């Protein structure tokens with residue numbers, strides 16, 4: 300993919316956590332590309348490695364975790380910087396953080412300091428990356444807080460975390476993430492902790508801001524409904540591996556991996572009777588004991604003993620990959636397309 | 640904020656009033672009034688007091704009046720700095736305690752400083768470099784510090800001061816400065832003696848504080864707000880000291896107030912071993928010999944200091960932690 304719109308290229312990324320009792324392979328050979336101005340959605344059940352992948356991009360994998368393999372190529376001014384090789388406390392990665400790749404974390408309630416004012420933290424973000432005066436940084440902050448729909452932004456400068464509702468805190472985080480006009484915004488389940496109305500408002504806001512600032516978004520969620528609203532391209536992850544990669548329409552109208560299909564069947568829809576809503580049978584296996592062969596086989600309705608093996612990522616069409624050995628047998632439309 | 644402070648001050652005043660009554664009760668506790676014991680103690684030394692003098696003193700202290708009048712007379716004196724007479728020493732209590740209280744404060748404050756300046760950096764380092772060699776060493780030394788009895792540490796340090804630095808042993812001053820008026824040299828002399836009690840009194844506290852600081856920090860360093868700061872590109876060191884340390888320190892600020900009295904309590908044995916001119920030893924003697932005006936005065940002063948210290952740390956905490964101001 301020698302597209303000069305490419306912003307970030309992750310190649311065969313592996314992250315392991317070395318715990319005393321076992322090693323957890325949290326991310327196991329994931330590859331993807333993010334293009335400027337586009338939204339990549341990452342979806343999967345809890346523990347499949349979404350957050351760890353996101354942290355790896357900022358060089359922020361927590362101890363006892365380590366990137367053990369792969370490249371994270373960040374493209375800037377015709378150059379590619381391998382983030383995986385940078386010193387995680389060094390100046391290069393610190394200038395990329397927030398200045399070029401900003402992140403909104405999963406926990407809006409505690410992502411702000413309990414003992415510093417909102418203003419202090421916003422101004423800090425601006426001044427870490429731009430040499431501007433405090434009052435200029437303050438003006439930028441107020442402006443962005445107004446932009447994300449926060450009332451009385453001047454007053455918020457001196458407010459503390461506990462004085463804000465969950466929705467307001469997340470808006471503050473979004474405003475803070477925009478302070479340095481990043482090229483990529485990583486949003487790790489930015490709305491999961493919020494009520495449905497607030498959730499919808501925040502998603503709308505993010506889409507508007509994306510257009511305005513022309514930034515790419517890596518949107519992490521376990522909610523396919525949110526993916527449908529936000530993403531251009533989608534990666535479905537299961538136990539540290541991508542099991543299906545496609546554009547958003549293909550995922551919703553031509554999902555070909557049994558796991559994606561099961562996820563889709565578990566979304567409540569108004570055109571289907573709620574009583575027939577399915578959940579995926581079984582639960583996510585213990586990450587220290589990932590099933591051999593196809594990791595999904597204990598829960599897969601199409602599993603055939605001896606026929607599945609360890610599936611590779613199969614390229615079923617130009618923009619569509621599926622990690623399933625039996626993909627053509629269980630998807631007639633793909634088989635038909637292939638024989639043509 | 641203003642309301643908060645006013646409320647705390649009012650509570651402090653009420654507490655002090657209650658304490659003064661308690662102290663008065665302590666003074667009244669031994670059987671008989673104190674003049675009886677005074678006369679008895681003089682008689683045992685071979686002196687005798689004329690009936691008129693006793694009568695005059697009785698009126699002076701209001702001993703033949705109801706108990707609340709006696710309390711009012713006593714507290715009235717206390718407010719003007721008159722704490723009554725020490726039976727054992729035969730001098731006004733006020734003459735005995737102020738210097739010693741100042742010395743105790745000096746020892747107490749210097750060991751608090753010693754404890755904080757040592758324990759906080761070590762605790763922070765241990766937490767941010769968990770299971771590193773230095774973490775293990777500091778844990779080990781910490782437990783050692785808790786385990787060694789203070790008097791033993793005092794003896795060891797005295798021996799070191801004596802054999803390595805040729806210093807005279809014990810006390811807070813060299814003999815030539817003992818009764819000299821205050822001067823710069825005397826102050827330097829004080830500092831050269833102060834380090835032993837400072838270390839002895841502070842060691843156990845340092846050990847404890849390292850453990851607490853480490854635990855508090857471990858609770859904070861993985862908090863999302865620290866991650867946010869890291870994601871903003873803040874350097875690791877600035878991040879640690881600006882965010883998690885600030886939050887981890889708050890529990891200590893609320894204990895500053897109790898630090899002093901507990902230090903004075905812990906200091907008594909050390910002060911006896913080191914022969915320090917502090918308040919601990921005379922409190923002990925006052926209690927043993929039922930020198931009740933002396934003991935009552937010290938109990939009163941220490942309690943008032945505790946209340947003031949608590950008030951101070953409450954206000955400090957409210958200034959530093961916006962969450963407190965809310966309630």
Ligand SMILES: Nc1ncnc2c1ncn2[C@@H]1O[C@H](COP(=O)(O)OP(=O)(O)OP(=O)(O)O)[C@@H](O)[C@H]1O
Nearest residue numbers: 316323325344345346347348349350351361362586
């Ligand atoms: N600090 C850590 N120490 C040990 N294991 C970890 C750590 N962080 C993540 N893991 C492991 O890595 C795996 C992936 O975790 P990750 O946080 O990426 O999941 P996720 O997909 O973001 O899930 P969720 O939807 O719950 O946020 C999990 O199995 C988890 O046990």
Ligand code: SF4
Nearest residue numbers: 593596599607623624
């Ligand atoms: S390889 Fe087999 S077990 Fe795995 S998803 Fe495909 S059909 Fe299911």
Ligand SMILES: [Mg+2]
Nearest residue numbers: 349350405487
């Ligand atoms: Mg996550």
